[in-house]
Amino acid sequence: MAETPQDIEELIGIMARLPGLGPRSARRAVLTLIKKRGALMRPLAETMARVAENARECVNCGNIGTGDLCDICLDVGRATGELCVVEDVADLWAMERGQAFKGRYHVLGGTLSALDDVGPEDLGIPKLRARMADEEITEVILALNATVDGQTTAHYIADELAAASVNLSSLAQGVPIGGELDYLDDGTISAALRARKRL
The missing domain is CATH 1.10.8.420 (RecR Domain 1)
Incomplete structure (x- = not known):
């Protein structure tokens, strides 16, 4: 050969x-x-x-762009007061593909993990606290993955921001559009049942 x-x-x-x-x-x-x-x-x-x-990391939100500030942070039309917190840039790009969110983002760069020795200072959490007043944020949407580390991070951030006068929300979890119950795992079905809404 x-x-x-x-x-x-x-x-x-x-x-x-x-x-x-x-x-x-x-x-x-x-x-x-x-x-x-x-x-x-x-x-x-x-x-x-x-x-x-x-390519470089946006100094404000952590997105990837070609300047010190990414296009989203430079867009004054996106200064809606809504800030969507995501784990990494791939999640931000996924949210943008949906074209439903018109505010700004904050990329943590990971999730809290005692096993991997990742604490709040290793993530973008201190910068998140600083952005709250600077950008007159009125709502923080926690769009973190539905994993143990993701949910632990979401609870930590919620506790950190409890004193701030902002609305805290998270993405709904449950049955995806076009999903069939027979193919879903037990956790997804349980989350969908807990998040049920009146018709």
């Missing part, structure tokens, strides 16, 4: 470290890039170089 050149093996190894790609998927992706180097590989390399040079 012929050996793969070292540079190509190195590229496969780097690609294999990406989420959702293992060694086999990375090998297939690299082969596709090489076969279509003009249409895929060169534009990808150029775009990656630009992103590597310009």
